[in-house]
Amino acid sequence: MAQVAQGLRYTKTHEWVKVEGDVATVGVSDFAQSELGDITYLELPEPGTRVTAGEPMGVIESVKAASDIYAPVSGEVIEANSEVVDSPETVNASPYERAWLVKVRMSDPSEVDALMDAEAYEAFVNEEGGA
């Protein structure tokens, strides 16, 4: 059973967002890491990159498959987690804590309102994946 962390917002493409002021910390959900399996490669946008909500901003690969990471919100990347790039298996071990991926300074913080809360995401995952 995939775990859904409370207090975060979620996308239908299984990214999570934690909002502090106008900065959004972004990662992928426990459901996403469990679907992908053993994660072996991450490609994240460099600080300074402008990302657009709903557009691909990175890549995550497992032994099994490659998948895009979509920007949940628009804005400028101010930090990327280099430790998780060096140890991608951290995404499997700690998707909500150590394996945050990027921090984005949001250009339109109201975009967060369009994302699912934990309860809605849990219902979405149960429907989609039977997880």
Place this chain on the structure above:
Amino acid sequence: MENLKRTPLAERHVQLGARMVDFAGWYMPVQYRGIVEEHRTVRTAAGLFDLGHMGQVTVGGPDAEPFLQYVTTNDVAALAPGEAQYSMLLYPDGGVVDDIIVYRCPSGDGYFVVINAANTDKDLAWLAEQRAKRADLDVTVTNVSDRTGMLAIQGPKSQEILQQLTPVDLQTIAYFHAAEAEVDGVRCLVARTGYTGEDGFEIYCPIEHTVRLWDRLLEVGAPAGLQPIGLGARDTLRLEARMPLYGNEISAEISPLEAGLGFAVALDKGDFIGRDALARQKAEGVRRRLVGFKLVERGGVPRTHYEVQVDGRTVGLVTSGTTSPTLGENIGLALVERDVAGVGKPLDIIIRGKPVRAVQVRTPFYKRTDK
């Protein structure tokens, strides 16, 4: 998933928490606990595989040997009773219908042929067609897939685990040999073959005993670390051992000589389907070669059908790739133009539109050290 074919173990896989997928029309486990963990279990202890989706055919009658000589690439006449060989069925143009294992029955009477799940219907139709063309031969080809259960136990602890359930001294079964043996009281064909690069056995049993044998093996094997293994790890294990996968390394469009499988083609044994095409290829030299490579910079994981370039020129395609759980490196096999092939020579693998540097390496990527 309701329309998929099921092995007798489908319910067991679900109970064991497997992630089930559609594999060649079968409802099969791709993983139980994770591909990397399962892969390491097979390399260090032992793993149990449900191979109930594979097809099996018996070939009997006075002309079984000349018939198999005609439809397969390897030299069937070289098989002693109980011996097995890797072989292929070819189209007349040298493309591959399927890759197979041919066992000469331990009694010496007839042959047992194991074929790929994805190709079972195609192979049976192909064999029936050849059988009809060779009315001069007195041979019986029987599909026994529906009554044959197939399990594999693979890994360094395989023998000590299986030995607990059979009175036959497994040490007497050499690599690529098989024996009739009672396993937990059930008469089986036990073969020292596999698709992982480890020591191990493939066990063919009457289908109604499959579930009990699976349960008993897991029970007696638990102290030695035996775990069920899904098709995900089966693929990474076979790739490290450079064993071909039909549809990837070989196909109707890829010849055995291009795929480096000349060892299973006995051009001098007499006529067989595809022989003339391969003899010509051999004389002229193949245009493409299957090579092993590893990435030497970051950029992703090589995958099937990714383009391969040298100096910006397309020279071939990746046939299989993965992050090797044993080596921790991104490895793959690629079918490339002959003039760029060679251990130590560079290739660029195009991953998401970007060239990622790779170097050709010796294969197999992994070779066990115990034997």
